[in-house]
Amino acid sequence: MVNINLKIQSICSSTNDLAFQAANDGLDQGTSYLSYKQTKGRGRNNNKWNSLEGNLFLSTIIRPIKEKKHWQQLSLIVGYSIIQSLIDFGIKSKIIELKWPNDVLV
Structure with missing residues (x-):
């Protein structure tokens, strides 16, 4: 944690x-x-x-514990995790956008 x-x-x-x-x-x-x-x-x-x-x-x-070659994947995972958290808090998914690699736009 x-x-x-x-x-x-x-x-x-x-x-x-x-x-x-x-x-x-x-x-x-x-x-x-x-x-x-x-x-x-x-x-x-x-x-x-x-x-x-x-x-x-x-x-x-x-x-990150992973090798540097895996860090790009981590950025996407973080972005999607933020989006899921926003949805869990009641933000409508249709107004949320992920801009590569991990920018979340609402």
Whole structure:
């Protein structure tokens, strides 16, 4: 089981940057950064991320046990797990979209 440590900032440069730095600093798996606005949002491979106001942005530190070649599958599993959790909380599945590899749009 993973303990969740949620850190909320109303505005940040990028939740990915915060999580990446925290992971390098040795913070535990499950440490998550949530923000309502990003000034320099980015996705995988430093791709610019359009961070429109009114959205939530979340990055979580995970430390996979599997070999790196399997990590891409893990991204999809996480995305689908988030979708299933939203459905379990009553969000209608027809308004939920998974954008490759693990961005969940509602």
